[in-house]
Amino acid sequence: MSKAENSFGSGIKIVFTDRDFRTIFISLFIIGLSVGGFMPYLTVWATNTLHATSFQAGFLFVPMSIIGLVVSFYLASLSDKWGKRKPFIIWALLIGTISRVPLAFTHSYTVALILLAIGGFNAFSFFFALLNDFIVKKEDSKSQAGTITGTVRMAFSQGYIFGPMLGALIIDHGGYTLLFLLSGLLSLATLVWVLFALKEDSMSQTSAHASLKAPVGIPSVLIAVFVAALFIFAGDSGRSMYLPLYITDTLKQSVSTVGILFTVTSIFELVFMPLGGYFSDKVGVKRFFIIGICCQVLYFVLTSLHLPLSGLIALQVFYAFILSATMGVGMVYAQSMAPRQIGLATTAYMTAIQTSAVVSSLAMGSLVSVIPLPSTFYILAVFAVISGVMFLFMKQKSAEEMS
Numbered sequence: 001m002s003k004a005e006n007s008f009g010s011g012i013k014i015v016f017t018d019r020d021f022r023t024i025f026i027s028l029f030i031i032g033l034s035v036g037g038f039m040p041y042l043t044v045w046a047t048n049t050l051h052a053t054s055f056q057a058g059f060l061f062v063p064m065s066i067i068g069l070v071v072s073f074y075l076a077s078l079s080d081k082w083g084k085r086k087p088f089i090i091w092a093l094l095i096g097t098i099s100r101v102p103l104a105f106t107h108s109y110t111v112a113l114i115l116l117a118i119g120g121f122n123a124f125s126f127f128f129a130l131l132n133d134f135i136v137k138k139e140d141s142k143s144q145a146g147t148i149t150g151t152v153r154m155a156f157s158q159g160y161i162f163g164p165m166l167g168a169l170i171i172d173h174g175g176y177t178l179l180f181l182l183s184g185l186l187s188l189a190t191l192v193w194v195l196f197a198l199k200e201d202s203m204s205q206t207s208a209h210a211s212l213k214a215p216v217g218i219p220s221v222l223i224a225v226f227v228a229a230l231f232i233f234a235g236d237s238g239r240s241m242y243l244p245l246y247i248t249d250t251l252k253q254s255v256s257t258v259g260i261l262f263t264v265t266s267i268f269e270l271v272f273m274p275l276g277g278y279f280s281d282k283v284g285v286k287r288f289f290i291i292g293i294c295c296q297v298l299y300f301v302l303t304s305l306h307l308p309l310s311g312l313i314a315l316q317v318f319y320a321f322i323l324s325a326t327m328g329v330g331m332v333y334a335q336s337m338a339p340r341q342i343g344l345a346t347t348a349y350m351t352a353i354q355t356s357a358v359v360s361s362l363a364m365g366s367l368v369s370v371i372p373l374p375s376t377f378y379i380l381a382v383f384a385v386i387s388g389v390m391f392l393f394m395k396q397k398s399a400e401e402m403s
Contacts, residue, residue, distance in 0.1 A: 011147025032159020150277025276324025292325020
């Protein structure tokens, strides 16, 4: 590929002109709508409809995270051995539909807990494992892996922006029953779309699909990736938990300001996700990823400094850039740790995101009551430092080993 062809625009163009990449992009957009439509309202629904306590409402996420962690790792390992991702994606979407629709009619906290736990196994990581398989297979895509991954990751962000907005409208006009029904139908629609539009069978076996050569078990480097990623996303979860309190209680801003600040980050993700991927292709995936983690440390330190509203808004734009490195490029870096176990590598990184809320709440819950709220961001900065040091000393596979 020539220098002109290896531009930022060409990487985005590949996503929308290539059938396989476009199919994954659309699938993740619909999933973003589905998950973003109900997940932010889950605790409110639990307290209002199920009459759950605040602790019980928060605990709904725990079995979901544990099941997602254990089952996803096991099935990701199977997908590496079998050399197929599509069957696992279809089953995950089917389970998502089956587990979500009954939520529309249940008034039992125990039933809700079981259904959400079952739904903890999701298709998210399998889509990105399959994306990597396609990138390895297609010669014109290898040099733009970061741009392509960032652009596709943007699809989920787009869905997650519109999902909560639509969710609020649905709750106002049809209640939580309609919300869960529509969320389940979106999962079913994605399943049908994948079933007919995704042509994985047309791919010949590649080293990324080397089922007979895939190592057995979880390599130690992927355990390290999972632990290091937990620290990154525990910081991100801590931001989601405590930034709203910091804005309203310490800075005395309105609740609407919280919505504005988080929306700013989501909107700018649409710019920085593909742009961050492009720059990672230019400067190197590992280097850009470490830069992103260093920026996360800086973000948490600056957030604690009682900045004016304009400064806070600028920081949320800055955080969108950080997410392009941690949630976008970071996944490409994790995949480079075990190129013959892409399913496991992707799952190790993605389940860290899913599990981080539990880790963050356990680690920070008791501290918030004994230290000033601004000081909690220094602890989140320490999380980022630990993660950066761990990733810095991990050995990345060479381009030859990856292809």
